Amino acid sequence: MTFLIVIVFLALLFDFINGFHDTANAIATSVSTKALKPRVAIFMAAILNFIGAMLFDGVAKNVGGSIANPLHIEHGMEIVAAALISAIFWNLLTWYLGIPSSSSHTLIGSLAGAVIAGAGNGAIHWAGFQKIVLGLILSPVLAFVLGFIMLTLIRWVVVLLGNRSPGKVNRTFRLMQIASAGLQSFSHGANDAQKAMGIIVFALVAGGFQDGMHVPLWVKIAAATAMGLGTSIGGWKIIETVSRKIIKIEPMNGFASDLTSIAILQGGTAMGLPLSTTHVITSAIIGTGSAVRFKSINWGVVGKMILTWVITIPISFGVAYLIYNLIFKLIL
Template identity: 40%
Template sequence: MTISTVLILAIVIFATLIFTLTNGLHDASSVVATFISCGAVNPIHAISLAAICGFFGALTSGSAVANTVSGIVTIPTEASLLKVLLAAMIGAVVWNLITWKFGFPSSSTHALVGGLVGAVWVARGSDYILWGWSELIGPSHQLLGVTKIVAALILSPALGFIAAFILQLISNLVLRNANFSINNWIKKIQWLMAGLLAYSHGANDTQKTVGIIALALASASYSGGQAGLIWIKGFAGAVMFAGTLLGGWPIMKTIGRGIYTIRPIHSLNSQLSSGGCIVLATTLGAPVSTTHVVVGSVAGVGGADEFRMVNWKIGKEIIIAWCITIPASAIVAAMVFYLMRIVG
């Protein structure tokens, strides 16, 4: 590798880790939002739990999601791909910081996909993006590339809503004559559920970072084998850990208080449904937004309990996020790559 290639590779890895940090600010805050808002735990303990469990999730995650993310790009793994990846990550980071600042429940995965699409499109053209349309309408009806990611991002909040809605209806039936003191047990159980949700978040979201860094290393003709994969996961998990500890307080307030008045049983059912959805997505290799899944589950428990008391405007915000996040991050990434091309 030349010195310039090593330098660009280092910058790409650094930018990717910054993206992971902003991902921690975004999605990790949603993991503990209901846990805190229902009065089960104080914020410091909740954030610490999420950080630790998310870190172990990152270390023990597989590679299915990473393969899906890196598979979007069909450009040969050569040194020129490094500038494309750098522009993509800057586009994603900029959008994540903007939405985090304003407490907007955006998706880091949307931002990452948009950044990749925008940078690749400007660099090589749309033919070098695996859209997956032909596979979708073909005889195999496979979900690949961008179509697989978009489908997962759209369907996962809906699945979280349905699962939480059903769980809440069952809970209302089973606990209709329960004593108020049962809330103490529900709060204790939430420690386990919140830990599992944080673990599944770390396993799914860190793989997105692993996929990008692995692609960058391959472009620089570096292959560290299994040992290399472990240190990538370790770095990504550590940065996600730091991002979680910093806390995404604006987004936490939006989810924990802005959708529905959360009580312990609501929080527990939200955690169960969200965690189940994310584990399923990780197994299938589908990158999903933890924030959007949690928002869907909170709306689900509220809809089952008191439909009219749910702030359905948050659903509109998510739909807006679906519509603008990918184009916005794609535009930023395209502009960054264009500027790098001019500079030389």
């Protein structure tokens, strides 16, 4: 029971860090275009993240059971602890560097590495692992394409509506961004907070505290609260990168980026797939920016981000593998 309490604390700490690490995803466009003041945007995001986290559990069940079956592996609680320590380390490192990395990637990579270290290759459900990784890889590609199409269609509609001053168009889309930022925050909570829920459920089953992969109410409340509190702090370094360093975001393409990421995140949540909010919204911003002017994007910053995306899973895998072997095998 003491070890379970430690694991729940680590999972909620991961969720808390995820909250301020990924706050930029929900509010970067609205802050950049001045549709919302930063503190107002963060407060709204915190509340809607909490609500979104409370209403869904399909992603939690997938994270908790698709990579490995906690009923059929030994040392399951030690495996979860190693995975969480690894994921927290990577999230804090990328936050410190101001790089919008993926909490989903680091958790999935860390859990796979810890499972193999603690229970061997045969304990991994490779089909489930591949399905999750495929979703994580394809979602930013889809976000880029859909963002490009979304902005092109919106610009076409604006032209059809007749001659309007740029100022009036911007004011209209700033107002619309208030709603889209709210939906973006809700979608973030609905998908991202469930990852911590899933890892807690994994530990509960592995420790013999429950039999199935259902998510207890107290787990939902705890994870939603941790996510909301983390979001309320705000990850200013990452907000700066996403909102200003990729491209100058105008209200129209900010709104199109929000709509794109909302559609993809809600689709992933409906299918129970853990998606990277970071990758989705950033790719949507790049897609809408490309529809305006391809050369206006800061491809140097984008290149660094993509490199981080590529290395997150293997590095997290390796770190979790080492943590399990060094701490839970040698020391304990």
